[in-house]
Amino acid sequence: MNINQSETQNHVSSEFPLVSIVMATYNGNKYLTQQMESIVAQSYPNIEVIIVDDRSTDDTVEILQRFQQQYSFLKIIRNEVNLGYIKNFEKGCLLANGELIALCDQDDYWHIDKIKNMQAAIGNYPLIYCDSILCDEHLKPLGVNISDRVNSIDFNSCLQQVVFCRIYGHATLMTKFFLQQAVPFLEVIPHDWWLCYMATFYGGIKYLPEQLVSYRQHAANIFGVVGSKSRKHNKINKAERNRLEMSRIRTRMNAFYNACPDALVKEKAVLKKLVKTYQDFSLVNNFQRMMLFFKYQDQFLASKKRSAIRRYLFCLKMFVIIK
Structure with missing residues (x-):
């Protein structure tokens, strides 16, 4: 390497810190090539791509290897056992070398300036997220953005993330320092939800109102169109599904409570x-849960794009429903 090359690399690393793009793959061959094309075309000049494959049985790895032959900044890790998507993302994040980490799904399409614009806007925040365009399986826009369906704003309180999170991993960029505070990921909480909740303790979440991802909606999504239910328990009978959901919610709420610093006295008390109200469907707990939702609806429903009357009705329903 000559002196000019060294100076150029030093300039790039100082002005454009390394960004690690972390992708978790599993049998993603159908849409993977388009996503990879959008990643390697990013205008940001200093990236590495960490891809952790979770024992794919299709030709996902072969597709990745073809890209790796052309782009030296791609690293492919193949799991020896299946970890599941949450722990697969955690593994990739812990392998990242960048000062900043961007999560990446295997089936979307990134706009060319996604990393560039988000890195320029993150400032001192631990985590930033952008808007996304909802598309069909062929990447044809559906005429609606995520911000049309949910409140896309800055968030600074854990109470704004404890009941609902409508920030999706594919749209996020975070600092490595923050990521190291947020691990381990819990398997009962989607990793992006956990990260957003934890980010409120380290400076809050910034919103960048630019549509920088084409968010593909298709039958194989782990989660469907924004705000819909997970499909992964469709084959389980309703009673069993409800029991599992209740167990997950209780575990999630306890984890959120335990993660909240004692210094946040008000938030800790509310949590x-x-x-307590999530322990069972007793009349006392049902009533107290409903009243908590009425009292803290601005925080609990911060992500919900709803009229005042719909917010009122939602809080009323908490007497018989647990969210």
């Missing part, structure tokens, strides 16, 4: 009350 403690909320945890």
